[in-house]
Amino acid sequence: MTNPSLTSQEIVDLNREYTFFSWSVQNAVAPIPVTKAEGVYFWDADGKRYLDFSSQLMNLNIGHQHPTVIRAVQEQAASLCFAHPALATEPRGRLGQKIAQVTPGNLKKTFFCLGGAEANENAVKMARFYTGRHKILARYRSYHGATSGAIALTGDYRRLPAEPSMPGVVHFLDPYCYRCPFGWTKETCHRECIQHVEDIIQYEGPDYIAAIIMEGVTGSNGLIVPPDDYWPRVRALCDKYGILLISDEVMSGWGRTGKWFAVDHWNVVPDMITTAKGITSGYVPLGAVIVSDKIAGYFDDKMLWCGLTYSGHPLSCAAALATIQVYEEEGLIENAARMGEYLAQRLAEIKARQACVGDVRSIGLFAALEIVKDRASKAPADMVEVGKALRANGLFTFIFRNILFVVPPLCISAAQLDEGLAIIESVLQNRG
Ligand SMILES: Cc1ncc(COP(=O)(O)O)c(C=O)c1O
Structure with a gap:
């Protein structure tokens, strides 16, 4: 528990002396x-x-300190703080059902983890198991997390010092209209960015590509909102070549864009949604991989080679249920x-x-x-x-x-x- 008698300087000094700050030269931080x-x-x-x-x-x-979520976490803590991930709990079951209701189309079954990077890493594993293929396509102007596999998916410069990381990831260019990588303007655009995706698929070999992962709307790399036909046309390419489509809704999900998930703006149903952040509004950690009923069915009689001690943590699931209740009620x-x-x-x-x-x-x-x-x-x-x-x-x-x-x-x-x-x-x- 925080000692309330510490001065602001003492709090900063303790944090700086004994803990690391992310993405920083440690002497430069001023939290x-x-x-x-x-x-x-x-x-x-x-x-x-x-x-x-x-x-x-x-x-x-x-928003900060919402009483509904605080109460839900307190009540869950009072009754059951933790359960082995092989046990069934009420908050986990109820949350899985609720997620199936608010996600688009036939997205049905959820694998729980603790954050966005873990969600993306598990989604990649599931896509590889399901398709028997190994390559993953992701965009350059993207962030998908910082763990070894997720940083390989991440296209931006934060990937470079961590390389070599997970093999098999190929990056492609973004629909970044303000600085169009193909040199077009809005008036002259012929969606070269979509043709480019198909070119990369052809060069990399469609039969080797398990999935394309894209942020629903690119977040930290510059809030890049794609043209309206972008997601539907990438969906069509995935269908044409039997490639799974993963929407990383870690940042763009849970109402951020004015709909439950960013892909809802374009009526696209991806094969998987990965998410975290807004699922609990950060009150406690939770991540999720939500897959279509077809992918879920594949694992009915085959091993799911994924596991985490904290998968389906009762406190996280209770917080997520309460957070979704707040989204709806308010x-x-x-x-x-x-x-x-x-x-x-x-x-x-x-x-x-x-x-x-x-x-x-x-x-x-x-x-x-x-x-x-x-x-x-x-x-x-x-x-x-x-x-x-x-x-x-x-x-x-x-x-x-x-x-x-x-x-x-x-x-x-x-x-x-x-x-x-x-x-x-x-x-x-x-x-x-
Ligand atoms: C789109 C996206 N994916 C994945 C992540 C990684 O999430 P986490 O930091 O919870 O691992 C982030 C984090 O900002 C993100 O914005």
């Missing part, structure tokens, strides 16, 4: 010592309030769609006023501003000072390279969005 939170805000140990514009790590979808997914439209409008206005905003992209409450040195060259801006100024002004958000994210809890109001956007605009303006 906020967070001590309490509520709704869309959290406070540091000195009482400074921050507006949470990234739902912590794009996972705290229902209409948070509908709010994400409504507030998403408002946010898109406000971001377009900011872009019109601020020349350093090269592009704004959003779907639901999943949004980002791409900050450039100038619009003609699209040269990425340096964001170090922007990050510091936002934090000094009480706004907490995620910045990846030159991309500034707006991914608040789904319970946010228009007034709270305005509050954060005003801070962002003043910081962008003052940056010259």
Whole structure:
């Protein structure tokens, strides 16, 4: 339990001396010592309030400290904290059933794990078992987790220091319209990005490819919303070549885009959905691989070579059931769609006023501003000072390279969005 008598400096010092911080040169970290939170805000140990514009790590979808989820975890802890993964429990069974109801099409059966990377690693194993093939196609501008297998799927630069990692992964280019890798504009586009996927399938040999994995909407690599026909056409390619389609909805799932899952926008049913984050809103760890009834049936009489001590952890399953109850009872997914439209409008206005905003992209409450040195060259801006100024002004958000994210809890109001956007605009303006 946290010792409340520690000063903010003591909290930071202990954390820095005895624990590692992710993705950081350790001497460079300057963490906020967070001590309490509520709704869309959290406070540091000195009482400074921050507006949470990234739902912590794009996972705290229902907002901080929701009493329904706290109570569910407390009640589950009081009755059964843990059960061997080979035992059956009520929260695990009920959660599996609920997930089958909210996921699209024939997605039916869930393998539980603890986070997004584990979900993707287990999905890859299941795809390889089911198809008897070994190659996996993934995109360059993607993040699928940091464990050895998941980092191999990840296409961005975080993969490079970890190589060689899991063999058999081949990357392909993204439908990144602002910086089209094929040199087209929206007006001249012929969807070379989709032809490119088929070319890669042909070069790699369709009979060797188990699955294509893509984020429902690309998150940390720049909030890349694909053209409307992209997912359906990749689905058709997978059907043509007998390749499984995996939607990584770790970040884009659970209402973030204004629908349960991002693929729902395009009425696409993938063969598997991997997810984590918003499934429990981060209150306790949980990840999931949800597979079609056909894939589930394959394992009816064959061994599932997957296992984790904490698969189906009762506390996690109880938290997820309560989180889904909150999404439904409080209409948070509908709010994400409504507030998403408002946010898109406000971001377009900011872009019109601020020349350093090269592009704004959003779907639901999943949004980002791409900050450039100038619009003609699209040269990425340096964001170090922007990050510091936002934090000094009480706004907490995620910045990846030159991309500034707006991914608040789904319970946010228009007034709270305005509050954060005003801070962002003043910081962008003052940056010259
Ligand atoms: C799309 C996506 N997939 C997978 C992961 C990995 O999830 P975790 O950090 O829970 O392992 C993330 C994390 O940000 C993600 O955004």
